[in-house]
Amino acid sequence: MDKDKIIALLNQDIEDEHGAIIQYLTHAYAMGEGEMACEIEAIAREEMRHLDWLAETVVELGGTLSLERGKMLMEGRAVVEWMKNNVQLEDGAINQYREHIKIVDDPKIKRLLQRILSDEESHHGDFKHFVDKAQREGAEDVRGSRQDGTTQTLNWGIEHEYTVILQYLLHSYMTRNEEVKEQMQDQAINEMQHLGWLAEEMVDSGSSPRIEHTEVDQSTKTADMLRADIKIEREVAAAYDRAAKETAESDLKKLFLRLRDHEVYHADVFSDLLKEEEEK
Numbered sequence: 001m002d003k004d005k006i007i008a009l010l011n012q013d014i015e016d017e018h019g020a021i022i023q024y025l026t027h028a029y030a031m032g033e034g035e036m037a038c039e040i041e042a043i044a045r046e047e048m049r050h051l052d053w054l055a056e057t058v059v060e061l062g063g064t065l066s067l068e069r070g071k072m073l074m075e076g077r078a079v080v081e082w083m084k085n086n087v088q089l090e091d092g093a094i095n096q097y098r099e100h101i102k103i104v105d106d107p108k109i110k111r112l113l114q115r116i117l118s119d120e121e122s123h124h125g126d127f128k129h130f131v132d133k134a135q136r137e138g139a140e141d142v143r144g145s146r147q148d149g150t151t152q153t154l155n156w157g158i159e160h161e162y163t164v165i166l167q168y169l170l171h172s173y174m175t176r177n178e179e180v181k182e183q184m185q186d187q188a189i190n191e192m193q194h195l196g197w198l199a200e201e202m203v204d205s206g207s208s209p210r211i212e213h214t215e216v217d218q219s220t221k222t223a224d225m226l227r228a229d230i231k232i233e234r235e236v237a238a239a240y241d242r243a244a245k246e247t248a249e250s251d252l253k254k255l256f257l258r259l260r261d262h263e264v265y266h267a268d269v270f271s272d273l274l275k276e277e278e279e280k
């Protein structure tokens with residue numbers, strides 16, 4: 001089978017995993033604390049692993065990763081409807097993976113897709129169970145409609161975190177420097193934590209997170225990647241520092257300072273890596 005065709009199929013799967021991750025995270029955050037929200041977040045994490053495996057495969061094949069986000073099913077106001085949407089999304093994924101398994105002839109890729117398919121079948125069952133559970137026990141959208149300077153700052157943070165998650169993952173897949181790769185993966189996971197903290201803070205404080213991202217740096221040379229990453233880290237560290245000074249709420253202040261400290265650390269780690277890269 002033609003390599004470009006496989007890359008295109010895998011990129012389609014990557015886009016759909018990306019959409020599923022954001023759909024499930026949106027639900028998990030919107031439901032606040034609770035067992036079901038935790039389980040949905042765990043499913044989103046499994047989709048992240050899928051995305052990671054698929055992305056590594058595309059890069060191994062010499063392809064360019066798609067950063068597009070696949071279609072999300074976000075209609076409905078009640079949790080029951082959301083869970084039905086999730087069942088439907090998993091249905092679509094199952095059909096698509098089955099289709100791709102049939103077409104792809106590379107045994108290693110076929111095996112990977114089968115591995116992912118078995119997760120999707122399990123998710124399908126989980127979400128069906130959540131439909132019943134939400135119907136039986138009731139589950140609520142706990143988001144509010146608060147909109148002020150604080151929610152703006154928090155949403156700006158979410159937008160930033162989502163952008164760097166994509167950026168560091170992309171850089172981790174594209175760089176040939178093993179140490180850079182490892183750090184990018186590590187810091188991307190840290191940024192996922194940040195996104196979660198900000199989204200949970202938003203929901204706790206009565207507002208509604210909007211998970212969108214801005215432009216992702218697509219440099220192909222490791223030194224250029226690091227320069228872009230350092231620049232964005234310095235900007236965000238300064239922004240969190242400002243936000244910490246501006247807020248009167250002590251919990252928020254603590255959150256912003258903690259985020260700032262992490263971002264300063266990221267900038268320092270990336271700066272050291274850039275120095276080493278430039279000395280090569």
Ligand SMILES: [Fe+2]
Nearest residue numbers: 090119120123
């Ligand atoms: Fe899934």
Ligand SMILES: [Fe+2]
Nearest residue numbers: 161191194263
């Ligand atoms: Fe961050």
Ligand SMILES: [Fe+2]
Nearest residue numbers: 233262263266
């Ligand atoms: Fe960072």
